[in-house]
Amino acid sequence: MKDSIILTNEQINHKIKRIAYQILESNSTEKEIVLAGITGNGYILSKKIKGVLSQISDVNIQLCEVKIDKKKPRNKIVTSLNSIDYKNKSLVLVDDVLNSGTTLMYGVKHFLEVPLKRFKTAVLVNRNHKKYPIKADFKGVSLSTTLQDNITVKFTEKTAIAYLD
Numbered sequence: 001m002k003d004s005i006i007l008t009n010e011q012i013n014h015k016i017k018r019i020a021y022q023i024l025e026s027n028s029t030e031k032e033i034v035l036a037g038i039t040g041n042g043y044i045l046s047k048k049i050k051g052v053l054s055q056i057s058d059v060n061i062q063l064c065e066v067k068i069d070k071k072k073p074r075n076k077i078v079t080s081l082n083s084i085d086y087k088n089k090s091l092v093l094v095d096d097v098l099n100s101g102t103t104l105m106y107g108v109k110h111f112l113e114v115p116l117k118r119f120k121t122a123v124l125v126n127r128n129h130k131k132y133p134i135k136a137d138f139k140g141v142s143l144s145t146t147l148q149d150n151i152t153v154k155f156t157e158k159t160a161i162a163y164l165d
Contacts, residue, residue, distance in 0.1 A: 004163060004164040004165075005161060005162070005163045006125065006141065006143065006151065006162040006163055006164055007124070007125070007140070007141060007160075007161065007162040008161065009159045009160050009161060012124065012140070012153075012160040012161070012162065013160075015124060015140030015141065016045070016048050016049055016052055016124075016140070017052050018140070019049055019122055019124075019138045019139075019140060020049050020052035020053045020056065021056070022138045023049065023053065023092055023120070023122065023138060024053060024056065024057050024059065026118075026120060026137070026138075027059070027090045027118065030059060030089075030090045030117075030118075031059065031060060032059065032060040032061075032062060032089055032090070033053070033059055033060075033061055033062070033089070033090050033091075033092065034061075034062045034063075034064055034081070034085075034086045034089050034090065034091040034092070035049055035050055035061060035062070035063055035064065035091075035092050035094055036064040036065075036066050036079065036086070036091055036092065036093050036094065036107070036111070037063065037064070037065060037066065037094040037095070038066045038068055038093070038094065038095040038103060038104075038107060039065055039066060039067045039068065040096075041095070041096035041097075041153050041155060042066070042094050042095035042096055043063075043065045043066075043094075044096075044155045045094050045095070045096050045122075045124055045153075045155075046063060046092075046094040047063060048155075049094065049122070050063055062081070062085070062086075062089075063080075064079050064080050064081040064085075064086065064091075065079065065080040066078075066079050066080075066093070066107055066110070067079070067080075068103055068106060068107060068110075070102075070103050073102050073103055073105075073106040074106065077106065077107070077110040079110075083113075083114045086111075086114065086116065087114050087115060087116070088115055088116065088117050089116065089117055090116070090117050090118040090119075090120075091111060091116050091118070091119050091120075092119075092120045092121065092122050092137075092138070093107050093108065093111065093119070093120070093121045093122070094121075094122045094123070095107075095121075095122075095123050096123065096124050096125065096153040096162075097123060097124065097125045097126075097127065097151050097152075097153060097162075098121075098123040098125070098126045098127060098130070098134070098136050098139070099127050099129075099130075099151070100129075100130055100131040100132065101130040101131055101132035101133075101134040102131060102132065104121055104123075104134050104136075105132045105134050108121070108134065120137040120138065121134070121135070121136045121137050121138070122136060122137065122138035122139070123136040123138075123139050123140070124139070124140040124141070124153060124162065125139075125140060125141055125142075125143060125151050125153065125162055126139040126140075126141070126142040126143070127142075127143055127144075127145055127151065128142060128143065128144045128145075129144075129145065129146075129147055145164065149164055149165075150164070150165050151163070151164055151165075152164075152165055
């Protein structure tokens with residue numbers, strides 16, 4: 001196998017739990033938090049974080065799917081919630097891997113058009129080679145990789161794995 005495992009299922013579950021606690025601590029006075037997951041793995045990750053938050057807190061967690069064309073992020077971004085549903089609320093934008101920062105950057109831009117009470121970002125894997133000055137407030141693991149390396153996260157119904165390929 002050429003691929004190098006970065007995070008096993010058990011490690012990913014631990015990271016998700018830690019991210020959930022960090023989100024809760026950062027929003028300790030909030031009654032509601034919106035988890036906005038970027039379509040695909042970002043949305044799956046946001047659902048898993050919601051599951052942990054629901055177990056450890058009675059804060060109302062609202063999920064929002066953020067549809068961004070990762071190949072053409074300047075195209076129109078669509079969310080599963082109307083902007084009125086997250087206006088003046090605490091929002092966490094979630095994605096699986098922060099690679100170049102492009103997807104998160106355009107996601108941030110979209111949400112900045114609506115006044116928010118608090119805005120944070122969360123990723124499972126943070127790469128240290130970014131094109132844009134964007135950072136993840138909550139991250140599972142940070143890695144220094146080469147620009148040619150690719151990090152893949154695979155979620156199935158019951159397991160997850162992150163690897164370098």
